[in-house]
Amino acid sequence: MRFHARVVFYVIEPIAIRKNDLWFTEYQTNAMRLGLRITSILKNIKTDYQQLLVVETEEYGRALILDGALMFTDQNEFTYHEMMVHPLLSSHPDPRKVLVVGGGDGGCVREIVKHDCVEEIYLVDIDEEVIKASLDFFPAVSEGLRDERVKVLPMDALKFIKDHPATFDAIIVDSTDPVDFAVGLFEAPFYRDVAAALREGGMVVAQTESPFVNRDLLSHAFLQMGTVFPRMFLCWGAMPTYPTGSWTYSIGSLGPDPRTIRRSPSARTQYYSSDIHRASFVLPPFIKELLRANLSQ
Known part of the structure; x- marks a missing residue:
């Protein structure tokens, strides 16, 4: 997991690159963001403490995301x-x-x-x-x-x-x-x-x-x-x-x-x-x- 004070939200959005294109976007600072194409959403719940999201990404495999911050992916x-x-x-x-x-x-x-x-x-x-x-x-x-x-x-x-x-x-x-x-x-x-x-x-x-x-x-x-x-x-x-x-x-x-x-x-x-x-x-x-x-x- 990681320590990142600025990330408190995330976006999952369609982008018109190809049909049914879905992306996860993390705003890592006020002026920088990371985008990953996702193929499926596996879990998306609000726990007693934070928003928990598990997605399948095209580049890095599965990813765990907490309160919009990317915790880790399978590949790295x-x-x-x-x-x-x-x-x-x-x-x-x-x-x-x-x-x-x-x-x-x-x-x-x-x-x-x-x-x-x-x-x-x-x-x-x-x-x-x-x-x-x-x-x-x-x-x-x-x-x-x-x-x-x-x-x-x-x-x-x-x-x-x-x-x-x-x-x-x-x-x-x-x-x-x-x-x-x-x-x-x-x-x-x-x-x-x-x-x-x-x-x-x-x-x-x-x-x-x-x-x-x-x-x-x-x-x-x-x-x-x-x-x-x-x-x-x-x-x-x-x-x-x-x-x-x-x-x-x-x-x-x-x-x-x-x-x-x-x-x-x-x-x-x-x-x-x-x-x-x-x-x-x-x-x-x-x-x-x-x-x-x-x-x-």
Whole structure:
């Protein structure tokens, strides 16, 4: 999933290119939009928390859309989910207990189960309909939810974290937009609760937007996390359907350096590798300048 404050609506519209032409259009910023030709609408409901849409696209296969923001598609979701998980778990000294906040689609869980050292995985997403939709329409994304190590809890993650101090080795914040029920997941008080829920030497990762069109959002989220965690790092990678195609991942650490690789996933990855791991932490000067005051060297 992704963090995008500006997208609160979407359009499904016919376009006179060929007969019965139907398109999904996401307004990614006030001046930029993404359009995908869709062949069918598989699910379109209003949950207790957001508008949930599943469509079949001609270019990227099936797509999950929440409140008008494109969460992922069949053809490229792996770039995001692998980068949300493997730089963190491949560098943690001993990640036995992992929490995923949000991410009801199960993509991050699928990647976590590739680490044999992990003994318990908790997925906490407030919207049970997202979990159901992924199980129904995205079996390759949600397959990890059936692993015996996984506990799926459709509830408020803020409350869950506060109720579990010093419990987890790693926490992955895979939230939707910072509006309504998710707004508290991107501020310092939440990260203080996250730090309290981590064991000694714990680490957290959160996706933090495009470094090109969402620089203010990136710097704000990084700064908020940096007020809590003594060590801060940023890595980045490709995500074709997100604004500008480049995405960032902020890592807060209570000790370990996420640039140090300690293990590899036990199963196949399509984007992540040891070379990608190392390269993802190499930042261009404009990003370094944006984050300089809070970036660990």
